[in-house]
């Protein structure tokens with residue numbers, strides 16, 4: 001049995017029972033899952049963790065499912081150093097947690113593995129979601145695994161590879177003429193008609209529980225120490241909110257102290273609702289009109305968890321940072337050429353934001369900084385810089 005005691009509205013604290021299907025709270029805000037942390041503390045120890053099979057499921061005391069998980073073999077993702085990029089900025093080190101190693105090539109796998117596990121537990125037969133790409137692919141893959149039908153609605157600018165990948169897992173995929181929140185409105189309409197379960201970001205409580213494992217994992221990988229700063233590409237903010245929750249849970253079960261990293265929410269200048277709200281000192285973020293960026297995973301004009309993102313950023317002493325399209329593309333190119341590491345564009349945004357933060361003295365050159373690369377760079381179109389070669393005429397010494 002899971003150690004879930006109840007769920008709680010993230011805004012009002014209103015209590016909801018476990019063991020029932022939930023979407024948003026009565027206040028229209030995300031629900032947070034709460035656990036019997038005293039019970040978790042008894043068995044979730046550094047020693048017990050060390051001998052468990054690696055991966056997200058080993059944190060079972062702090063996960064919501066009862067039965068077998070729906071899994072595609074989620075690995076613990078490595079933390080990779082970027083020594084050349086660090087040296088160029090005269091920084092002592094720079095670390096990247098490479099989430100592109102997960103099934104379906106993005107960290108959306110963590111959240112959707114958990115959400116689909118819970119959906120199967122509740123006997124849900126059909127799930128729908130709006131997506132900029134990676135979430136839909138992960139939903140479709142885990143849905144196929146669990147024999148749950150999936151319906152995925154993508155904005156027109158969704159990368160083609162995501163659309164075709166999602167279809168390959170047997171989902172019904174639609175490309176729509178609107179932004180992700182507008183696709184989400186259609187999904188909500190269908191859910192109200194009982195056509196499917198709405199699995200939109202933070203509109204169901206369990207994706208967050210899968211995503212928060214990133215926080216558990218990085219702490220264990222860093223020898224039970226927290227980095228000084230975490231840079232996270234922020235769309236709906238599930239990962240940032242999830243990690244912030246994870247750190248509190250780790251403290252409550254005695255695995256870490258009260259130290260926290262500064263959290264930096266990274267957005268693109270062409271879609272930066274969190275940055276605008278952060279700078280204006282607002283608790284909630286207004287919708288960003290005409291969003292545009294190559295970093296499709298963070299092209300989210302309106303996030304239902306806006307206040308949770310802003311709270312975590314402020315409570316941690318971090319900031320919300322916007323970067324230009326040029327800086328994103330330059331960062332992807334630099335890390336590929338200099339460190340052999342292929343960021344996705346959202347990861348490029350994070351590297352660009354770290355560079356900006358160094359310049360603005362928000363982070364120090366000797367601090368331990370962890371960047372998130374959230375998808376495999378190969379999932380995105382890249383510039384073709386190859387040259388044509390006529391083999392009969394080619395001289396090897398000229399190559």
Ligand SMILES: *Cc1c(COP(=O)(O)O)cnc(C)c1O
Pocket residue numbers: 106108134135201233234235236237238239240297298344346347374375
């Ligand atoms: C979804 C996504 C993000 C944003 O993640 P959130 O936790 O929803 O903010 C960032 N990068 C990539 C590659 C994504 O697919």
